[in-house]
Amino acid sequence: MRNVRSTQPAKKATNLSLNSELLAEAKRLNINLSATMEKALAREVKAKLRDEWINQNTEAVESCNKFTEEHGLFSDSYRKF
Template identity: 70%
Template sequence: MRNAQIQKTTKKAANLSLSTELLAEAKRLNINLSATMEKALEQEVSKKLKEEWVKNNTEAVDACNKLTEEFGLFSDSYRKF
């Protein structure tokens, strides 16, 4: 489940508590609750995975940036601009 894009395989039922008014309006508008929830959950999981990656890799990224600031990039001598 750590992939940037989560595989859509088997499904499992889940119980949710939703606002009565919101649920009634969604039904009136023929909104597919399962598809809508799955899409929203995919977006939230993706967002949280990105935040987790940044948190876990901040130190390494900072170290790489510091080295680049001090010594430049290995390709600097080949740049034409």
């Protein structure tokens, strides 16, 4: 028999504190709280990782931009436009 493994990461139960009126309205509208939270959390994590990368690489990006301003691009001699 083949081993069948899911490609999805394991889920973990957690507790959240939410505005009770908002929660009641979400339930009334049949909003899947787990899926909604997962999507929102994924967006927030992506934004924070982007900000972290920018902060960690600002000096290198500025250095590269300065070099390009002073010396141009390596491909400038091959450009047709």
